[in-house]
Amino acid sequence: PNPGRAYPVTRSAFGVRADRSFDVAWVASQSGQLWAYRQPVAHTMAQVASAPTREDGKAWDVVDAIGAGPTLISDGIIQDTYENEVFFGSGFTNAEPYTRAAIGYTKDKHIILFVTDGRRVGQGLTLAQTAQEMQRLGCVEAMNLDGGGSETLVINGRAVNQSPINERAVTSIFAIVPAPKINN
Numbered sequence: 001p002n003p004g005r006a007y008p009v010t011r012s013a014f015g016v017r018a019d020r021s022f023d024v025a026w027v028a029s030q031s032g033q034l035w036a037y038r039q040p041v042a043h044t045m046a047q048v049a050s051a052p053t054r055e056d057g058k059a060w061d062v063v064d065a066i067g068a069g070p071t072l073i074s075d076g077i078i079q080d081t082y083e084n085e086v087f088f089g090s091g092f093t094n095a096e097p098y099t100r101a102a103i104g105y106t107k108d109k110h111i112i113l114f115v116t117d118g119r120r121v122g123q124g125l126t127l128a129q130t131a132q133e134m135q136r137l138g139c140v141e142a143m144n145l146d147g148g149g150s151e152t153l154v155i156n157g158r159a160v161n162q163s164p165i166n167e168r169a170v171t172s173i174f175a176i177v178p179a180p181k182i183n184n
Helices: 127-136
Strands: 011-016 021-032 033-037 064-065 070-074 102-105 111-116 139-145
Touching: 011 139, 021 102, 021 139, 033 070, 070 102, 070 127, 102 127, 111 127, 127 139
Parallel strands: none
Antiparallel strands: 011 021, 011 064, 021 033, 070 139, 102 111, 102 139
């Protein structure tokens, strides 16, 4: 990493549009507006790239979003944007098997939530393996979520994965709830 250097990032986010369609995009905030980009800023550990501009992207038309990263799949193609999204030096690794969580969606607009435990030797996945698994599950776009002690999948009030030994509080969640019924 370049100590003392600022890396203007475009990071992964999973968004839901008003029509309930989904998008995984590399996003940046400029003047209070979220902008989506077709590719992340091309940072490497050795080189800081130029900041994204509005002209390089488009206003991101979502009503809800959660940021994380890196992107695992974009337009059906597995991605490796760990360095571009400046996760180096962050404390999580891309190449070691680890507890992982991911979110993605299929061509027919089904959300896939994925969790794998990695607390014992021989368990867990690398980011590349997680991307391959999300693609195998039919995702056309997907992103990595925070794993480790914050990774828990709860369905109908019951945790379905092994509770982390070092569980930690989180400030955000991704929840899927029934749509409100419309009375005619």
